[in-house]
Amino acid sequence: MAQQTPQLTRREPETTAARRGIGRALLRRRELSILLVTIAAFAYFSAGSHGADFNTTNNYHIIMQYFGPWAMIAAGEALLLICGEIDLSAGFTYTFVPFVLMSFYNQGLDVPLSLVLAILVSMGIGLVNGLIRTVFNLSSFITTLGMGFFLEGMTYIQSNAEPVNPPITGTLGNVLGGWRWSELVWALLIVALMQVALSYTKYGVYAQAAGGNPLSAAESGIKVNRVKIATFVLTSLFAGLAGIVDQVRVGSFDPTSGGSPMMFMAVSAAVIGGTALLGGSGTVVGALFGAVLLAIIQNGFTLTGVNAYAFDVVIGVAVVAAMLLNVYISSLRRKYLR
Amino acid sequence: MSEEETNSQVEAVVPGPRPGPDFGADALRVEGISKRFGPVTALREINLHVRPGEVLGLLGDNGAGKSTLIKIITGFHRPDSGRILIGGEEVSLRSVAHARSLGVETVYQDLALVDELPVYLNFFLNKELTVGPFLRHGEMKRRASVALDEVGINIPSVGAEVRALSGGQRQAIAVARAVNTAAKVLLLDEPLAAMGAREGGQILRLIDRLRQRGDLAIILIAHNYSQVMDVCDRVNLLQHGEITFDRPTAETSVAELLELVHAEYRTA
Numbered sequence: 150m151a152q153q154t155p156q157l158t159r160r161e162p163e164t165t166a167a168r169r170g171i172g173r174a175l176l177r178r179r180e181l182s183i184l185l186v187t188i189a190a191f192a193y194f195s196a197g198s199h200g201a202d203f204n205t206t207n208n209y210h211i212i213m214q215y216f217g218p219w220a221m222i223a224a225g226e227a228l229l230l231i232c233g234e235i236d237l238s239a240g241f242t243y244t245f246v247p248f249v250l251m252s253f254y255n256q257g258l259d260v261p262l263s264l265v266l267a268i269l270v271s272m273g274i275g276l277v278n279g280l281i282r283t284v285f286n287l288s289s290f291i292t293t294l295g296m297g298f299f300l301e302g303m304t305y306i307q308s309n310a311e312p313v314n315p316p317i318t319g320t321l322g323n324v325l326g327g328w329r330w331s332e333l334v335w336a337l338l339i340v341a342l343m344q345v346a347l348s349y350t351k352y353g354v355y356a357q358a359a360g361g362n363p364l365s366a367a368e369s370g371i372k373v374n375r376v377k378i379a380t381f382v383l384t385s386l387f388a389g390l391a392g393i394v395d396q397v398r399v400g401s402f403d404p405t406s407g408g409s410p411m412m413f414m415a416v417s418a419a420v421i422g423g424t425a426l427l428g429g430s431g432t433v434v435g436a437l438f439g440a441v442l443l444a445i446i447q448n449g450f451t452l453t454g455v456n457a458y459a460f461d462v463v464i465g466v467a468v469v470a471a472m473l474l475n476v477y478i479s480s481l482r483r484k485y486l487r
Numbered sequence: 488m489s490e491e492e493t494n495s496q497v498e499a500v501v502p503g504p505r506p507g508p509d510f511g512a513d514a515l516r517v518e519g520i521s522k523r524f525g526p527v528t529a530l531r532e533i534n535l536h537v538r539p540g541e542v543l544g545l546l547g548d549n550g551a552g553k554s555t556l557i558k559i560i561t562g563f564h565r566p567d568s569g570r571i572l573i574g575g576e577e578v579s580l581r582s583v584a585h586a587r588s589l590g591v592e593t594v595y596q597d598l599a600l601v602d603e604l605p606v607y608l609n610f611f612l613n614k615e616l617t618v619g620p621f622l623r624h625g626e627m628k629r630r631a632s633v634a635l636d637e638v639g640i641n642i643p644s645v646g647a648e649v650r651a652l653s654g655g656q657r658q659a660i661a662v663a664r665a666v667n668t669a670a671k672v673l674l675l676d677e678p679l680a681a682m683g684a685r686e687g688g689q690i691l692r693l694i695d696r697l698r699q700r701g702d703l704a705i706i707l708i709a710h711n712y713s714q715v716m717d718v719c720d721r722v723n724l725l726q727h728g729e730i731t732f733d734r735p736t737a738e739t740s741v742a743e744l745l746e747l748v749h750a751e752y753r754t755a
Contacts, residue, residue, distance in 0.1 A: 351622065364597065
């Protein structure tokens with residue numbers, strides 16, 4: 150056919166910036182911009198006055214301790230946000246699940262069985278979140294807020310508000326946080342798994358469709374609710390696993406650990422990494438970069454003696470700036486990447 | 488087209504099944520379909536048929552029963568009485584998925600596209616090609632590109648997000664997707680609504696190309712009479728749950744159709 154699509158001829162002249170390779174790559178891969186910011190933060194603190202303290206293996210390990218659990222939970226939250234949902238209870242699942250393990254263990258079950266049951270319980274938490282969300286059509290904000298309070302209370306009941314020593318030792322203990330870098334391996338593994346699931350499986354397409362346009366997804370025959378429930382289950386699974394691994398590393402199951410700060414850091418990491426809060430698009434690798442960035446900033450502030458309170462100020466600014474950047478980049482994408 | 492001439496205008500006066508001479512040739516045949524919702528009669532003894540390679544325009548005001556009729560043909564509602572034949576075989580449509588599996592595809596007004604996904608993933612939405620658990624991105628891009636070329640749609644790249652496209656391009660993707668699933672009967676629900684003249688023209692040309700393939704029966708639901716006259720072979724007018732007019736477009740005019748509708752308002 151000879152006719153030309155009118156909107157192509159109406160196309161605005163492209164700016165030189167967007168034409169250049171880097172510009173296009175930045176628009177195409179939304180993780181890239183946050184990676185650059187993360188590298189810049191790393192460079193800033195390594196080259197700064199406290200660079201000698203910053204660039205040690207021990208300090209890298211401290212940074213890992215920060216972002217490990219954030220990244221694990223953020224991998225689930227990113228997918229939930231892409232589905233158009235959120236899990237505010239993930240931080241409390243992190244706190245609660247180790248005590249579930251303890252209660253099975255205290256009833257005489259051995260460690261591996263208690264571990265498996267604790268993991269199943271954490272998936273069950275996600276299942277309940279997902280079912281309440283979809284069956285009763287209650288917003289995930291309310292559903293998981295309630296679940297968060299419920300789990301916080303249950304944690305205190307289970308633990309009598311006292312920390313305990315994890316019973317997980319030996320090889321299993323090393324795998325689950327005992328070995329110095331095992332938490333990093335878990336975080337990278339989960340992030341890689343979820344990024345592959347997002348980019349290269351039907352599940353990823355359905356998650357984006359469920360969040361982007363639930364009606365269209367349903368009309369195409371996609372089981373939107375099933376996709377959402379599965380994502381709630383995965384998020385709770387990762388949160389429970391993060392709770393066990395992180396607290397085995399610390400050497401103490403602590404009822405005051407995790408909670409909403411943990412959840413907010415995970416959600417912030419996902420958002421800073423380029424995942425839209427309203428669903429439809431996002432990246433898991435970006436969430437990892439977001440978590441690493443937040444960890445570097447927190448660690449760098451500590452080393453350089455910046456007031457700890459300033460960290461929250463920076464996170465607040467970073468989250469809003471990341472959202473603004475997201476909106477701006479999306480509009481640029483629409484303009485230049487056709 | 489002689490069979491249409493013989494039973495052109497007095498459809499509603501002679502209700503009931505109407506076996507035509509080309510009984511087996513119809514891709515879709517609806518005979519004596521009625522549907523009530525409580526006290527409201529939505530459809531009364533509807534007869535409708537469309538052949539492969541034919542474009543049937545279904546006109547009617549809001550509330551005339553168009554959407555009820557579409558929903559019966561697509562398996563969403565069940566008729567109270569009457570029968571439906573697809574490819575000459577009587578069927579009892581259990582669900583939308585069932586109708587789809589029999590080759591009845593519908594492009595709804597909302598198009599069922601996901602803005603955030605690229606063109607090719609929309610094209611294969613819920614019908615993705617995979618190797619084991621993994622998506623075959625390259626193969627889907629290639630096939631979507633070929634299929635879109637075949638129906639003559641200009642899209643800058645199958646990798647582009649759908650939100651970057653115009654209304655006409657989006658409509659074309661939805662149509663091409665429906666055609667690609669080997670549909671025998673394609674229902675287009677107001678494809679020209681909320682579309683500029685130029686984009687509407689592109690869609691009409693696309694419908695025309697689909698007609699020329701000869702294997703697809705198309706039902707075009709529309710408001711705009713002149714566009715219907717341009718592209719349709721035959722027009723059915725639905726008024727108050729009955730088909731009151733069935734004639735080849737060559738033997739009628741926009742003026743006549745308008746007159747029929749105006750007469751409806753005068754009597755109302």
